[in-house]
Amino acid sequence: xxxxxxxxxxVFTTLDRPGVRRVGVAAEDGILDLxxxxxxxxxxxxxxxxxxxxxxxxxxxxEVREALLGGLRGPYVPMSEATLHLPFSVADYVDFYASEHHxxxxxxxxxxxxxxxxxxxxxxxxxxxxxxxxxxxxGTEIHRPSGQFRPEGSxxxxxxxxxxxxxxxxLGFVVGAPSAMGAPVPVSDFARHVFGVCxxxxxxxxxxxxxxxxxxxxFLGKSFATSVSPWVVPLAALDGFRVPAPSxxxxxxxxxxxxxxxxxxxxxxxxxxxxVVSRPPYSAMHWSPAQMLAHLTANGACLRPGDLFASGTVSxxxxxxxxxxxxxxxxxxxxxxxxxxxxxxxxxxxxxVRISAALPDGRFLGSVSGRIGRSxxxxx
Numbered sequence: 001x002x003x004x005x006x007x008x009x010x011v012f013t014t015l016d017r018p019g020v021r022r023v024g025v026a027a028e029d030g031i032l033d034l035x036x037x038x039x040x041x042x043x044x045x046x047x048x049x050x051x052x053x054x055x056x057x058x059x060x061x062x063e064v065r066e067a068l069l070g071g072l073r074g075p076y077v078p079m080s081e082a083t084l085h086l087p088f089s090v091a092d093y094v095d096f097y098a099s100e101h102h103x104x105x106x107x108x109x110x111x112x113x114x115x116x117x118x119x120x121x122x123x124x125x126x127x128x129x130x131x132x133x134x135x136x137x138x139g140t141e142i143h144r145p146s147g148q149f150r151p152e153g154s155x156x157x158x159x160x161x162x163x164x165x166x167x168x169x170x171l172g173f174v175v176g177a178p179s180a181m182g183a184p185v186p187v188s189d190f191a192r193h194v195f196g197v198c199x200x201x202x203x204x205x206x207x208x209x210x211x212x213x214x215x216x217x218x219f220l221g222k223s224f225a226t227s228v229s230p231w232v233v234p235l236a237a238l239d240g241f242r243v244p245a246p247s248x249x250x251x252x253x254x255x256x257x258x259x260x261x262x263x264x265x266x267x268x269x270x271x272x273x274x275x276v277v278s279r280p281p282y283s284a285m286h287w288s289p290a291q292m293l294a295h296l297t298a299n300g301a302c303l304r305p306g307d308l309f310a311s312g313t314v315s316x317x318x319x320x321x322x323x324x325x326x327x328x329x330x331x332x333x334x335x336x337x338x339x340x341x342x343x344x345x346x347x348x349x350x351x352x353v354r355i356s357a358a359l360p361d362g363r364f365l366g367s368v369s370g371r372i373g374r375s376x377x378x379x380x
Contacts, residue, residue, distance in 0.1 A: 002026045002364055007068050008196070008231035009034075009050055012082040021048030021085060025068060026231055030076040037074025039067050050088040050232065054176035054195050054305045061176070061195060065236055084230035086137040088174065091306035093130040093226065094296060095170070095202055095218075097121075098287040100246070102315035102323060109331040110210060122250055125287040125295045127309070130202075131223045135308065137230050138368040142203055144349065144375035145224035149207035161375035162205035162221075164332060165347040168313040169268045169280055169323035169355045170200040173289050174232050175307035182300040187258050190290035191235055193303055199229040199268070199357050199368045200310045206326055206346070228308070229366040241265045241359055245288035255294055262288040266365060268314050268323065271354040275339045280314040280323040282357075347372050 002008055004027050011021050012031055023045040024031035034045035040063050044053045053060070097103055100117070103126075107116030120126065144165060150157040176195035179185050185193055202222065209221030245263040247256070263283060270278040292309060313323040322328050325346060328336050335343035347353070349372055356367035 001029060002231070004028065004072070005069070006233055006237045006363055006365065007065065008233040008237075008366060009053070009087060010231045011049060011085045011087045012077065013085065014077060014081055014083070018083075023048065023050060023053070024077065024082075025072070026079065027072060029079050031079060031082055032068075032072050033075045033077055037072075039074075040064055051305060054088060054174070055178070057177040058192055061234060062236065065234060084137065084139075086135070086228070087230060087232055089306045090132040090135045090308050091175075091304040092308070093132045093135055094127050094307075094309040095130050095222070095226075095312055096287065096292050096310065097126040097312040098285050098292060099311070099313055099315045099323070100286040101284060101317055101321075102313040102327065105315065105322065105327045109326060123253070124256070125292045127292070127296070127312075128217045128222070130226060132308070134223055135226045135228060138227055138370070140225075140227060140370060141373045142225050142227070142370045143373050145205050145208070145220070146375055147205060147208040147212075147220040149211045151207070157211060162207055163346065164206035165372065166204045166206050166325045167270070167347065167353045167355070168202040168204055169270050169278070170202055170310045170312060170314060171264070171266075171268070171282055171357065172198045172200040172228055172308055172310040173293070174198060175303050175309070176305055177303075178305055179297060179303040181302040183297075183302070184255065184300060185293055185297040185303065186255065187262065187288075187290040187294045190262065190293055194235060194289070194293065196232040196234040197238070197365070198232050199355055199366045201227040201353060201355050201368050201370060202310060202313075203227065203370070204324070225370075226310075227368045227370045229368040231366045233365050238264060238266075238359075243283050245291065246284070246286045247288065247291060255298055256291050258288060258290065262290040264289070266357055266359050269356050269358070270323065271356075272338060272344065273342075273352055274354075277328065277336060277338065278320055278322055280321050281316045282311070282314050284316045284321075285311060285314060349374050
């Protein structure tokens with residue numbers, strides 16, 4: 001449940017008006033309908049999507065938030081009566097690899113006997129460009145993807161449903177104000193372009209990924225689905241929870257250097273079938289979100305409203321702080337025993353994963369969930 005200071009934005013419908021999507025702000029157990037509320041710039045909320053509001057930029061974002069903090073005035077809809085939808089049109093999707101703990105853990109699994117981090121890892125925020133069209137809202141069933149993989153001990157590859165389906169607990173960043181092509185965005189301008197955050201699960205088929213990722217990186221092992229929470233928490237709600245990013249302890253090229261704390265102090269919690277399996281701390285992330293954005297645009301690539309970039313798997317140093325099954329099970333070598341006594345190495349059909357985020361004071365920042373369905377029919 002969101003408190004009256006967080007005030008995240010989302011899009012909802014109700015049973016009496018199922019075809020009419022409305023923009024709302026969540027507080028306590030209700031949703032303020034912004035299409036009928038007394039707020040500045042009401043026309044921005046008349047289209048059933050956050051897109052016009054994202055484009056409006058930081059001055060308008062701040063003006064509307066200040067008005068909401070001054071008192072929520074307008075019609076309320078009980079949260080229990082609302083159906084939530086993807087709140088904005090995803091323009092592009094980029095997923096980073098910003099946790100040193102996660103990168104080192106996976107490096108040991110994928111490249112045994114070699115240094116776990118690639119030579120470039122400490123110098124730049126590594127990322128891959130995903131598919132905007134398969135970003136789905138929380139609650140959408142996730143099909144088990146099929147693809148090409150080579151099982152251990154086999155000479156030839158196979159095609160079929162993944163046997164190593166995994167989750168990745170991440171934080172996403174939603175771009176509002178655009179930038180011009182050819183004009184890199186410096187770390188100091190992060191808040192002028194990024195509107196807010198959401199919780200992300202970047203589902204992964206590890207057997208497809210390990211076979212295909214050399215030399216160009218993730219493709220079919222990642223592109224089948226990325227789930228996001230339905231509420232976008234404005235950056236302003238996180239202002240009191242900034243921490244220094246660990247990347248500042250190493251020499252960096254000038255465009256990645258920061259003079260202010262731009263890391264975030266929050267914690268994710270991962271539940272598998274209703275049972276907590278991990279609590280990854282976001283404060284341990286090596287690269288800050290501002291550094292990710294600066295690197296994303298360093299070559300002159302432009303930002304568009306609705307661009308989404310995610311942190312990559314959030315993992316901490318502890319055994320119960322890993323944000324993926326590949327880490328929790330050492331690449332499937334050991335079973336993860338759940339509190340009810342069941343054991344998992346990889347996700348099974350019918351499993352449900354829920355990832356939530358909260359600030360150190362307990363303030364809720366949203367959650368994303370998804371249930372694994374059966375694989376799609378395979379065409380040979």
